[in-house]
Amino acid sequence: MITIDNLKKTFGRFTAVDGITFSVGPGEVLGFLGPNGAGKSTTMKMISGFIKPTSGAVSVCGHDVLRDPVGAKRMLGYLPEGAPAYGEMTPARFLDFIADIRGLKGDDKTVRIQHVVEQLALESVMHQSIDTLSKGFRRRVGIAQAILHDPAVLILDEPTDGLDPNQKHQVRELIRSLSKEKIVIISTHILEEVTAVCTRAIVIAGGRVLADASPDELERRSRYHRAVTMILPDVVQDEAKSCLGQLPGVAGVEVGIDQGARYTLLPEANADLFPAVNQLLQEKGWSVEELYVERGRLDDVFRMLTRGELQREVA
Numbered sequence: 001m002i003t004i005d006n007l008k009k010t011f012g013r014f015t016a017v018d019g020i021t022f023s024v025g026p027g028e029v030l031g032f033l034g035p036n037g038a039g040k041s042t043t044m045k046m047i048s049g050f051i052k053p054t055s056g057a058v059s060v061c062g063h064d065v066l067r068d069p070v071g072a073k074r075m076l077g078y079l080p081e082g083a084p085a086y087g088e089m090t091p092a093r094f095l096d097f098i099a100d101i102r103g104l105k106g107d108d109k110t111v112r113i114q115h116v117v118e119q120l121a122l123e124s125v126m127h128q129s130i131d132t133l134s135k136g137f138r139r140r141v142g143i144a145q146a147i148l149h150d151p152a153v154l155i156l157d158e159p160t161d162g163l164d165p166n167q168k169h170q171v172r173e174l175i176r177s178l179s180k181e182k183i184v185i186i187s188t189h190i191l192e193e194v195t196a197v198c199t200r201a202i203v204i205a206g207g208r209v210l211a212d213a214s215p216d217e218l219e220r221r222s223r224y225h226r227a228v229t230m231i232l233p234d235v236v237q238d239e240a241k242s243c244l245g246q247l248p249g250v251a252g253v254e255v256g257i258d259q260g261a262r263y264t265l266l267p268e269a270n271a272d273l274f275p276a277v278n279q280l281l282q283e284k285g286w287s288v289e290e291l292y293v294e295r296g297r298l299d300d301v302f303r304m305l306t307r308g309e310l311q312r313e314v315a
């Protein structure tokens, strides 16, 4: 369990983290979301013992980060933003060095290094200096060092930053597989990553928690939750807009350009628009290219939360 209690960090007069409180348990993948400068990296640095909080407390699996820093660090693996490493070293030398620091020895050390090299597909670059590696490989070396000692807690600051789509997919799979018995905290700007790997999301801005919920719950707060979207290729736009807008329960119609026109019907609270839309489409005999009910849009919720348009959940 990680427990964070009223954590604050100021730099001079500037408050980067302003009283954050939450706890995370095994099996949870917590996604930190927030605009640039929200305080995500600063919070992660305090959890991992990289910088000291101005006030507040962090406990990692029962070890207080300030009073028992070695005990806390033993429990966690940390991938800092940008994954700094010793650039002149090769991944082989770097992982050997990290294994020594982590106290791995003998067969155990050899097996763990081999395991992470396979997991992160690093074989082809093991003897090339880290400075000369592509951004994606440097990131993967950073992830490898974070998981080398098989820690109970993983703190990964933007783990998929700089990776190509295949590598992003692989790293998300890896996080999902690791997360079964571990606590994982990741920060990300990529909203699809939250739905892909996180069981829970904390939205922060200005150093404060604005929302703490599962990705599903956040999507439900979007005005697009249960919206009905369709593409009508051959219908006169004014007619479609007018007919769709008059259906019961429709709060608004958004029109976008697609292969024809894409119409999104926003529902009034709790309205189920689908049956009425279906009936209208049949009566009119309009051809339909796509038709679906939306789950909600995380980007919409993120914008509304960070602009203060949705009520904050945490005071």
Ligand SMILES: Nc1ncnc2c1ncn2[C@@H]1O[C@H](COP(=O)(O)OP(=O)(O)OP(=O)(O)O)[C@@H](O)[C@H]1O
Binding pocket: 011, 014, 015, 016, 034, 035, 036, 037, 038, 039, 040, 041, 042, 043, 081
């Ligand atoms: N050492 C420091 N000295 C002064 N200000 C700092 C320091 N570290 C961070 N900050 C400031 O604290 C704020 C929060 O920074 P932080 O890196 O935690 O944000 P972030 O949410 O991780 O942003 P990003 O998404 O851009 O990485 C920013 O305004 C940043 O400039």
